[in-house]
Amino acid sequence: MCGGLSHCKLALGFAVFMDLLGGSALLVGVFAPLRFRGKDFGDLFVYTGALFVLMSLGGWVLWYTGNIEGLSSRKELGHIGSAVDRLARNLSRRFRGYQSHR
Structure with missing residues (x-):
């Protein structure tokens, strides 16, 4: 019902x-x-x-x-999900690196 x-x-x-x-x-x-x-x-x-x-x-x-x-799992996202993960990781590392040099 x-x-x-x-x-x-x-x-x-x-x-x-x-x-x-x-x-x-x-x-x-x-x-x-x-x-x-x-x-x-x-x-x-x-x-x-x-x-x-x-x-x-x-x-x-x-x-x-x-x-x-x-949310969709990583397997459902396929290659796009891993590319987005790598991009986010790289941006995060650059931002952290920039802040540590100040």
């Missing part, structure tokens, strides 16, 4: 729950008359709902990054 969701189902659940809670609070804050002792509390619900939606963004980022497949 949840095979397409893959990994990090807890982060997905958190993100969806916070979106629902934040969206509900936003709608209540905008459309419901929330007066108590002459004071309007609609803004409180709007800001709280926006905060919940912002917090859900963290859950979405966690879920998305948890579902990224691992």
Whole structure:
């Protein structure tokens, strides 16, 4: 049933729950008359709902990054991977050598 969701189902659940809670609070804050002792509390619900939606963004980022497949192995990269490794190693050695002569 949840095979397409893959990994990090807890982060997905958190993100969806916070979106629902934040969206509900936003709608209540905008459309419901929330007066108590002459004071309007609609803004409180709007800001709280926006905060919940912002917090859900963290859950979405966690879920998305948890579902990224691992980087390609060296065997899959073949000759290009070893060339990139050599280039990075050579640049690193030159940079270290330059700093040690200062």
